[in-house]
Amino acid sequence: xxxxxxxxxxxxxxxxxxxxxxxxxxxxxxIEPQECVGIVGESxxxxxxxxxxxxxxxxxxxxVSGSIRFAGNELLGAKAAALNRVRGSKLTMVFxxxxxxxxxxxxxxxxxxxxxxxxxxxxxxxxxxxxxxMLEHVRIPDPKRRLQQYPYELSGGxxxxxxxxxxxxxxxxLLIADEPTTALDVTLQAQIMELLRAARGETGMALALxxxxxxxxxxxxxxxxxxxxxxxxxxxxxxxLLLRPRHPYTAELLKCVPSxxxxxxxxxxxxxxxxxxxxxxxxxxxxxxxxxxxxxRCRVERPALAGSSMSQVACHFxxx
Amino acid sequence: xxxxLLQVRNLRVEFGQQLAVRxxxxxxxxxxTVGLVGESGAGKSTLARALLRxxxxxxxxxxxxxxxxxxxxxxxxxxxxxxxxxxxxxxxxSLNPRMTVGDAIAEPLLIFEPELTAAAxxxxxxxxxxxxxxxxxxxxxxxxxxxxGQCQRIGIARAAVLRxxxxxxxxxxxxxxxxxxxxxINLLLDLQQEMGMAILFISHNLAVVRHLSHRVLxxxxxxxxxVASSEALFAAPVHPYTxxxxxxxxRIPPVEGAPAPLAETxxxxxxxxxxxxxxxxxxxxxxxxxSTDPPLxxxxxxxxxxxxxxxxxxxxxx
Numbered sequence: 001x002x003x004x005x006x007x008x009x010x011x012x013x014x015x016x017x018x019x020x021x022x023x024x025x026x027x028x029x030x031i032e033p034q035e036c037v038g039i040v041g042e043s044x045x046x047x048x049x050x051x052x053x054x055x056x057x058x059x060x061x062x063x064v065s066g067s068i069r070f071a072g073n074e075l076l077g078a079k080a081a082a083l084n085r086v087r088g089s090k091l092t093m094v095f096x097x098x099x100x101x102x103x104x105x106x107x108x109x110x111x112x113x114x115x116x117x118x119x120x121x122x123x124x125x126x127x128x129x130x131x132x133x134m135l136e137h138v139r140i141p142d143p144k145r146r147l148q149q150y151p152y153e154l155s156g157g158x159x160x161x162x163x164x165x166x167x168x169x170x171x172x173x174l175l176i177a178d179e180p181t182t183a184l185d186v187t188l189q190a191q192i193m194e195l196l197r198a199a200r201g202e203t204g205m206a207l208a209l210x211x212x213x214x215x216x217x218x219x220x221x222x223x224x225x226x227x228x229x230x231x232x233x234x235x236x237x238x239x240x241l242l243l244r245p246r247h248p249y250t251a252e253l254l255k256c257v258p259s260x261x262x263x264x265x266x267x268x269x270x271x272x273x274x275x276x277x278x279x280x281x282x283x284x285x286x287x288x289x290x291x292x293x294x295x296x297r298c299r300v301e302r303p304a305l306a307g308s309s310m311s312q313v314a315c316h317f318x319x320x
Numbered sequence: 321x322x323x324x325l326l327q328v329r330n331l332r333v334e335f336g337q338q339l340a341v342r343x344x345x346x347x348x349x350x351x352x353t354v355g356l357v358g359e360s361g362a363g364k365s366t367l368a369r370a371l372l373r374x375x376x377x378x379x380x381x382x383x384x385x386x387x388x389x390x391x392x393x394x395x396x397x398x399x400x401x402x403x404x405x406x407x408x409x410x411x412x413x414s415l416n417p418r419m420t421v422g423d424a425i426a427e428p429l430l431i432f433e434p435e436l437t438a439a440a441x442x443x444x445x446x447x448x449x450x451x452x453x454x455x456x457x458x459x460x461x462x463x464x465x466x467x468x469g470q471c472q473r474i475g476i477a478r479a480a481v482l483r484x485x486x487x488x489x490x491x492x493x494x495x496x497x498x499x500x501x502x503x504x505i506n507l508l509l510d511l512q513q514e515m516g517m518a519i520l521f522i523s524h525n526l527a528v529v530r531h532l533s534h535r536v537l538x539x540x541x542x543x544x545x546x547v548a549s550s551e552a553l554f555a556a557p558v559h560p561y562t563x564x565x566x567x568x569x570x571r572i573p574p575v576e577g578a579p580a581p582l583a584e585t586x587x588x589x590x591x592x593x594x595x596x597x598x599x600x601x602x603x604x605x606x607x608x609x610x611s612t613d614p615p616l617x618x619x620x621x622x623x624x625x626x627x628x629x630x631x632x633x634x635x636x637x638x
Contacts, residue, residue: 185359
């Protein structure tokens with residue numbers, strides 16, 4: 001079976017006055033049709049850059065090597081015309097900040113209809129009709145009126161639903177959702193998660209869900225990838241990874257999530273230290289300085305991501 | 321019990337016809353952490369700003385150690401400000417990009433302790449930087465050179481350097497990664513122990529609020545609908561809104577058969593003003609709820625709920 005998205009040995013680097021910054025180093029992953037993959041990592045771990053590369057949206061100064069295939073077709077180095085045949089229609093992305101992702105001076109209806117006009121060759125009239133039913137589908141009350149409004153007239157939760165509607169219009173094969181609920185409060189977050197769940201069920205699309213919120217990922221993902229310092233350090237089924245994390249970083253991250261049950265804590269659990277600065281020469285395991293299990297080997301030899309395709313970990317001394 | 325540090329009575333904030341804060345009453349004691357939770361638009365930040373007189377409430381009083389902050393003359397208010405500090409959600413945006421970190425932390429001292437010599441001030445800034453786990457030599461650097469977590473430490477240093485009685489944290493850890501979030505919260509808790517200040521902790525992260533608050537205020541469309549100790553509230557939420565809010569938090573591992581998320585409110589501003597504002601989203605609403613707004617009343621010691629059915633045992637939301 002051809003993977004919906006397959007990334008092979010992806011490297012993304014930026015030139016900086018202090019040297020080369022490595023945003024993503026040697027990342028490989030597959031997203032199968034209909035699968036929901038959660039990507040977890042701290043700010044700066046490279047999770048957004050990886051998917052911006054797939055969308056051809058990296059900053060022009062980025063140096064990229066490796067391969068990103070969408071349904072078997074190479075995206076890296078593809079011409080804009082070729083990219084535009086898939087992105088926005090079959091390969092779509094929603095971003096964290098719904099305000100800056102919409103064009104402020106165009107009506108909602110125009111922005112939604114444009115997708116179908118340019119990708120599906122529909123007339124503006126048809127496209128507006130489809131836009132209206134899609135708004136209704138993502139449970140925006142009074143969609144006819146909303147089509148006539150500008151982004152500033154909508155609340156944050158509603159704007160995020162408009163973004164979602166836009167990304168679903170052409171029935172994508174893969175939706176990349178980058179922190180889609182981070183700017184929202186818990187009830188709006190629950191609504192967006194419900195919509196994503198429903199959209200997967202209806203269209204059979206694959207979903208790449210990027211978040212630093214393990215709770216959100218846990219609620220939707222079939223499989224979870226953990227990124228640290230530009231590297232994928234663990235890859236396992238969601239059920240397995242959440243209950244039995246193997247990489248010490250994953251385990252520490254899970255411990256840091258404050259819980260709604262169990263005893264109240266006098267102090268919050270923390271992860272000591274800082275992630276390495278991008279660009280620091282890393283022959284060693286990037287997590288070694290913060291890791292309670294680190295031994296001499298970890299400080300000289302970088303562990304490769306190893307294991308079966310169902311469960312992989314980049315650690316010399318993984319948890320059992 | 322000691323007299324409260326802060327007494328808020330009948331506080332009301334209006335934006336034109338809109339009631340942003342509706343007759344809020346609560347006390348805050350020295351050394352206490354009170355969480356303030358609710359959805360976006362509930363009026364949490366507006367309430368905080370009204371307490372600090374960063375906006376002018378329509379009515380009510382806010383007494384800090386016996387001084388009514390809303391009625392005192394500007395000169396008195398200015399002197400009171402040293403006791404009232406706030407840190408914001410976006411740590412970088414709340415620092416002046418053209419001011420060094422050292423100058424930013426020194427500014428409150430320049431205003432409130434002008435008798436300090438320059439050397440003494442520099443000493444205090446250096447000590448404060450070290451207290452928040454930064455280094456004294458960072459004083460000469462600019463905000464853009466720091467990460468989000470470091471900027472929040474700088475914001476905390478600037479707020480704490482005057483040893484305030486009340487620190488308002490408005491979504492102070494919401495934009496931070498979970499590993500950094502814990503560090504910042506622990507720093508706030510340590511400073512609270514050392515300085516004995518009260519903290520009003522505004523957040524939509526309910527799990528964080530649960531661990532760090534002594535008491536929790538739940539706000540819905542401008543009104544407090546439940547007030548309880550953190551233990552009591554999270555163990556057994558009474559108000560249907562509090563229940564729905566807790567049910568919406570994603571769990572690890574996920575809970576099977578979690579209730580459907582709350583829909584958005586469909587009530588107009590006018591109908592919110594009459595009856596219970598939550599009635600259109602509430603699975604337990606009665607005809608009474610449309611006509612009479614339930615007052616916030618004490619149903620058990622220290623436990624206040626604004627719901628007509630708070631005395632009944634309501635089955636869990638289905």
